[in-house]
Amino acid sequence: MGENSSPRRIRADAERSTARILEAAETVLAADATASLERIADAAGLARATVHRRFASRTALLDALAEQLSQRYLGGLAEARVKTAPPLIALHRLTEIVFDLKLCHRFAVQLTAALTPAVLDGLDLLFARLRDTGAITAVDPAWCRQVYLALLHEVHELPTDSPTLASSATAEETEAKINLLVRTTLGALGGSHGATALHSPASAASGDVRPVDHGS
Amino acid sequence: MGENSSPRRIRADAERSTARILEAAETVLAADATASLERIADAAGLARATVHRRFASRTALLDALAEQLSQRYLGGLAEARVKTAPPLIALHRLTEIVFDLKLCHRFAVQLTAALTPAVLDGLDLLFARLRDTGAITAVDPAWCRQVYLALLHEVHELPTDSPTLASSATAEETEAKINLLVRTTLGALGGSHGATALHSPASAASGDVRPVDHGS
DNA sequence: CGTAACTGCGATAGCACTGTTTCAGTTAGT
DNA sequence: ACTAACTGAAACAGTGCTATCGCAGTTACG
Numbered sequence: 001m002g003e004n005s006s007p008r009r010i011r012a013d014a015e016r017s018t019a020r021i022l023e024a025a026e027t028v029l030a031a032d033a034t035a036s037l038e039r040i041a042d043a044a045g046l047a048r049a050t051v052h053r054r055f056a057s058r059t060a061l062l063d064a065l066a067e068q069l070s071q072r073y074l075g076g077l078a079e080a081r082v083k084t085a086p087p088l089i090a091l092h093r094l095t096e097i098v099f100d101l102k103l104c105h106r107f108a109v110q111l112t113a114a115l116t117p118a119v120l121d122g123l124d125l126l127f128a129r130l131r132d133t134g135a136i137t138a139v140d141p142a143w144c145r146q147v148y149l150a151l152l153h154e155v156h157e158l159p160t161d162s163p164t165l166a167s168s169a170t171a172e173e174t175e176a177k178i179n180l181l182v183r184t185t186l187g188a189l190g191g192s193h194g195a196t197a198l199h200s201p202a203s204a205a206s207g208d209v210r211p212v213d214h215g216s
Numbered sequence: 217m218g219e220n221s222s223p224r225r226i227r228a229d230a231e232r233s234t235a236r237i238l239e240a241a242e243t244v245l246a247a248d249a250t251a252s253l254e255r256i257a258d259a260a261g262l263a264r265a266t267v268h269r270r271f272a273s274r275t276a277l278l279d280a281l282a283e284q285l286s287q288r289y290l291g292g293l294a295e296a297r298v299k300t301a302p303p304l305i306a307l308h309r310l311t312e313i314v315f316d317l318k319l320c321h322r323f324a325v326q327l328t329a330a331l332t333p334a335v336l337d338g339l340d341l342l343f344a345r346l347r348d349t350g351a352i353t354a355v356d357p358a359w360c361r362q363v364y365l366a367l368l369h370e371v372h373e374l375p376t377d378s379p380t381l382a383s384s385a386t387a388e389e390t391e392a393k394i395n396l397l398v399r400t401t402l403g404a405l406g407g408s409h410g411a412t413a414l415h416s417p418a419s420a421a422s423g424d425v426r427p428v429d430h431g432s
Numbered sequence: 433c434g435t436a437a438c439t440g441c442g443a444t445a446g447c448a449c450t451g452t453t454t455c456a457g458t459t460a461g462t
Numbered sequence: 463a464c465t466a467a468c469t470g471a472a473a474c475a476g477t478g479c480t481a482t483c484g485c486a487g488t489t490a491c492g
Contacts, residue, residue: 011460011467034250036449047470052451143374147400150366158359184363188404227437227490252479263440268481439488446481452474459468 018054018064020044025065037061063114070116072101077122087129091185094126095152095178102156120145127189136189148185155181234270234280236260241281253277286332288317293338303345307401310342311368311394318372336361343405353406363404371397 024044028035037058041048055061080094124141127148131137138144155177160170240260244251253274257264271277296310340357343364347353354360371393376386 009461009467013460013468017468037451038449048450049452049471050469053468056451058450143370146370146373147367150370151363151404154359154362154366157362183406184404187406188367188400190403225437225491229438229490233438253481254479264480265441265482266439269438272481274480433492435490435492437488437490439486441485441487442483443485444481444483447479448477449479450475450477452476454473455471457469457471459466461466462464 014054017044017046017050021046021051021054021061022065022068025061029065066114067116069101070114070119073098073115073119074122076101077119077126082122082126082129087126087133088135090126091130092178092182095181098152099156099174099178099181123148130186130189135186138189144189147188151181151184151188155184230270233260233262233266237262237267237270237277238281238284241277245281282330283332285317286330286335289314289331289335290338292317293335293342298338298342298345303342303349304351306342307346307351308394308398311397314368315372315390315394315397339364346402346405351402351407360405364401367397367400367404371400 021040021044025040028040028043037051038048040061041051044051051061055064076094076097079097080090082090082094085093123145127136127138127141127144130144131139136144138147158177160173237256237260241256244256244259253267254264256277257267260267267277271280292310292313295313296306298306298310301309339361343352343354343357343360346360347355352360354363374393376389
């Protein structure tokens with residue numbers, strides 16, 4: 001872990017700068033993924049040159065950001081006890097946690113491929129366990145992942161202002177959003193067979209318009 | 217539609233060029249929304265200058281593209297008899313049609329706000345009718361729209377290559393994808409196998425998955 | 433056939449962003 | 463307190479894209 005390969009000592013000051021840059025990059029890039037480094041530096045209260053000093057190139061910054069994001073997701077997966085807790089509870093808790101890291105979902109969705117394989121594996125495990133308990137029926141883990149992340153993105157972009165409520169009801173609102181997301185995800189994956197069902201043309205050709213009989 | 221305000225006569229040749237440009241822009245921008253006009257012109261088999269001749273600016277091209285897309289969606293809504301046909305059938309048919317216009321969904325999702333209000337109204341009507349017939353339970357039309365479009369996007373990005381099948385099975389594959397999308401959408405929005413049909417003990421154990429109205 | 437429109441090619445100007453460098457001033461760490 | 467690291471400011475070169483123009487050749491349309 002420790003990097004002592006260079007005699008150059010890394011001052012705590014610099015460390016704080018990189019943190020501020022990453023933080024600013026999250027917020028700025030969430031609004032506009034093509035924002036310039038100058039805007040990021042501006043948002044961080046630093047000079048543009050400093051950004052280049054901390055990160056060799058723009059892609060390096062993006063990589064670091066993705067890395068940090070993956071790390072947080074990984075922490076969320078661990079905190080939600082995805083491996084051990086009852087899957088439905090784990091899903092709900094994970095959603096809560098991820099919602100707290102509501103930082104750059106837009107960015108995350110764009111760079112879904114940039115998520116660490118470990119994160120993907122964790123999600124896959126969660127959905128596999130959900131399927132084992134009968135909460136969902138979708139088979140393809142990739143499909144489950146994509147649906148969950150896409151719905152997470154949409155829920156996160158819902159208008160924050162409740163029509164009749166005051167603007168201070170954020171706690172209740174996020175709670176409602178989390179429930180909505182969990183319910184919607186389960187419903188979406190509840191009756192479908194996932195992408196692997198593509199190899200059964202017979203059932204597909206039947207064109208069953210009516211919702212799947214599958215009486216639960 | 218007819219623009220005779222200018223004495224300048226518009227040759228049929230030029231009209232074809234604009235069509236080719238729009239067509240190329242669809243495909244190119246679908247892959248990379250920040251592609252340069254040169255790449256678009258290249259894909260259209262035209263010179264970059266011609267693009268600037270047909271469209272005053274880049275945003276003008278984007279606007280025209282969004283306009284055309286909205287027009288096609290509108291046509292699809294009409295063709296699917298959204299207003300008169302049984303809603304489930306209309307949804308299935310609309311999905312088929314939209315899938316044929318699989319051109320620039322990525323672009324469309326990015327510019328969801330750029331869709332003509334008429335299109336949004338049409339979708340809202342469809343989902344309202346779906347709810348009236350009990351096919352879904354979700355209330356907010358905007359939410360239904362977003363979920364449908366997001367899932368459309370995800371389904372469209374599913375790996376086209378079936379693991380064991382040859383690459384020529386596109387027809388059956390798209391058919392299966394359409395069914396998957398319809399079923400997933402209905403499930404997500406609270407269809408027959410949605411959250412309400414899930415095993416209640418598990419839901420109750422998860423703490424609080426009460427019916428969320430999430431605002432009208 | 434002849435004119436006007438259209439096109440490709442090339443040049444040009446301008447803009448925005450990235451990345452590097454230098455220098456003077458400030459700050460952290462021993 | 464001294465040194466090395468860090469920073470802001472400002473310059474610089476380089477790149478890629480947009481947008482415009484002129485010119486010569488081609489094509490549609492009456």
